Amino acid sequence: MGLIESIKEKAKLQLRTIVLPEPEDERVLKAAQQVIEEKTAKVVLIGNVETIKADAAKCGANIEGVTIVDPKNFDNINKYIDELVELRKSKNLSKEEATEIMLNEPRFFGCMMVRLGDADGLVAGSNSPTADVLKAAIQVIKTAPGINTVSSTFIMETADGKFGDNGLILFADCAVIPEPNAEQLADIACATAATAASVVGLDPRVAMLSFSTKGSASHPLVDKVQYACDILTERNVNFSFDGELQADAAIIESIGAKKAPGSKVAGKANILVFPDLQSGNIGYKLVQRFAGAEAHGPIVQGLNQPVNDLSRGCSVEDIANLVAITATQIK
DSSP: OOOHHHHHHHHHHOOEEEEOOOTTSSHHHHHHHHHHHHHOEEEEEEESHHHHHHHHHHHHHOOOOOOOEOOOOOOHHHHHHHHHHHGGGGGGGOHHHHHHHHHHHHHHHHHHHTTTTTTTTEOOOOOOOHHHHHHIIIIIIBBTTOOOOOOEEEEEEEESSSSTTTTTEEEOOOOOOOSSSSSHHHHHHHHHHHIIIIOOOOOOEEEOSSSSSTTOOOOOHHHHHHHHHHHHHHHHHSEEEEEEEEEHHOOHHHHHHHSSTTTTSTTOSSSSEOOHHHHHHHHHHHHHHHSSSEEEEEEEEEEEEEEEEETTOOOOOHHHHHHHHHHOOOO
């Protein structure tokens, strides 16, 4: 069974409620049908009921079994508005402004559904920029306790099974933070460990990557990674980590044993935390292309409740897969 198939089987057991706030996109409507048919989640679409049903009929999507919520005819809208005013009181958001947002910004409305327990997670971005999706998520759902950083990870699924756990290894951060500082690197490590455990079922072993292994080079960029490891030690995290490690020392056992003897992670890492976005993004694309690996993601992490962002070039299958992944992120 491949990774996505195993995630879908896990999602079936949990049957979470996931919001899709962009039903104007026919791919979303067709993905909603697929999710319902596969029984990986309950689906909520946001918008006018008649419009959504007409659009579904027009594109041939069967959305029977999907819940449609229209913010303009929603019994608890005042509760949602008041909650947004409270959340944004430091920014002096007025009730009128909050009302406009709740009635006309489906990503904000969907995130509020998640925040207030009317849904478990949200998937958006097929018809909107990443910045819009993350803005709603950060302002409404906020970051997880002890985490101040929203980041991302890719689950890399390699065919030969040589690295990580049977070929599964997580790369972070490859999509969100260009130049993370040491505190943010520590946050990325913690969030990726949580993703590895909840979504993939791995026992996290985190390598904090650098061009140096255990002081083999001296540079401020190395110092940053070393400091991130110190922060993880101070936090007394519940997963194995080590650093700074070069990539070969992190994933090849013989090299790890030579360069970092006694390490619980060197040579056995199933999570690679890259020191910056450039190296992470380049790294996952090289592995994807050179090794023919499947790159599942980016999966957004660090939020208090799960929200995931789609590429605007995504397929129906991509949306359905990300719904299943989102369902398994829920604690």
